[in-house]
Amino acid sequence: MNTIMNILAAVADPLRLRSLALIEKKAADLGIEVEVEKVTDMGAIMGYGVMSTPGVVIDETVVHAGGIPKAEAVEAWLND
Incomplete structure (x- = not known):
């Protein structure tokens, strides 16, 4: 897969x-190429409607907010 x-x-x-590292590791394990951008500006974060970090946005869709995501969840997002 070359997505x-x-x-x-x-x-x-x-x-x-840790959530950033988990996403990168899972993507590498699955052979999925990702471009990960770390955002720390609260205005930008809130612009996505994320009120609790970490937040994860994949292709402009919020898939997670608050708490470190579980590895199984990250794998499901990447495979979706």
Whole structure:
């Protein structure tokens, strides 16, 4: 599969960077090419309607907000 997904990871707290690493690892494991952008500006984050970080936006669709996502959820987003 040679799909490039545009993923925005909204993180306001450095501890939430684990979600970014999880997304990148799962994508690599699945052979899916992703472009991940880390966003820390709260105005930009809230512009997506994300009120709790981390937030994950894939191809302009919010798929997660608040709490570190589970690996199974990340895999499902990437396979969707």
